[in-house]
Amino acid sequence: MAYKIPAQTRIGHVHLKVSDLQKSLDFYVGLLGFEITTLYGSQAAFISAGGYHHHIGLNTWHSLGGKPAPETAPGLYHTAILYPTRKDLAVALQRLIDAGYPLSGAADHGVSEALYLDDPDGNGVELYWDRPKEEWPSKPDGSLDMYTKRLDLDGLLKEATGQ
Template sequence: MYKVPAQTRIGHVHLKVSDLGRALKFYHDLLGFELMQQYGTQAAFISAGGYHHHIGLNTWYSKGTPPAPVHAPGLFHTAILYPTRKDLAAILQRLADAKYPLTGASDHGVSEALYLDDPDGNGVELYWDKPRDQWPMDASGNLQMVTEPLDLDNLLSELK
């Protein structure tokens, strides 16, 4: 059976949005992604660290339309991996300062994650991976991911 090479990565996600300016206020102004290139009010490409783009945003088929139905096929969420727990704490503080609502916060054993929706109702997961030697394994060495409540106060203590 074919297996995708271990070095394979998801390169970028391209999201349909109804209002490019509103989407940029979320992804660029609030989350802090760099604007790499913009095509008027139709498309923008944003990244972390100067990469050509991690997220594409466009209104080509979606300008002015309502969010996609929750109970329909489509993307569940885009997951954005932060390098450290302190970085995740910093974005949590930024969201709290902006009074931007979370839809959830979980400790998955392998990672800690914050969940929210962008202005178009697209799910967004902001997370960091715990060191691999801390991942929960059963007696046979099989990964045992969980979904437990994330202690947000403990996460924010990383900033002190």
């Protein structure tokens, strides 16, 4: 039988090369709301949600002043940030709108609702929440029936204000 990684395994953090640490901190901390857990001078920062040592590392060690990778180059497609509730995602959407920060997409995937945008270096970022597992759509054979449909942004925004 083929080896299977333990079911409790999680992705612990992502570490991104960035061109300008302050611009990245303005985005991830100032706009998205992560907290700085530690700085390494003006070259690197670790940030987190809720006091974890770090969910995201940001550094300019090999990328200071660099240009974004071409869209067709191999590499990270996006970093996915999982919000605990639909309301939390709605609040994030309202913050993006209030800041005039552009989305590159939004989708209902059946298992989740997602917002897509790029950070200041063009790194893809997905902000999403998962529906309860018992609501996930499935095919007749029991496998997931994920899809990409239009996300009702107005309905999501109503969640932010409790309407």
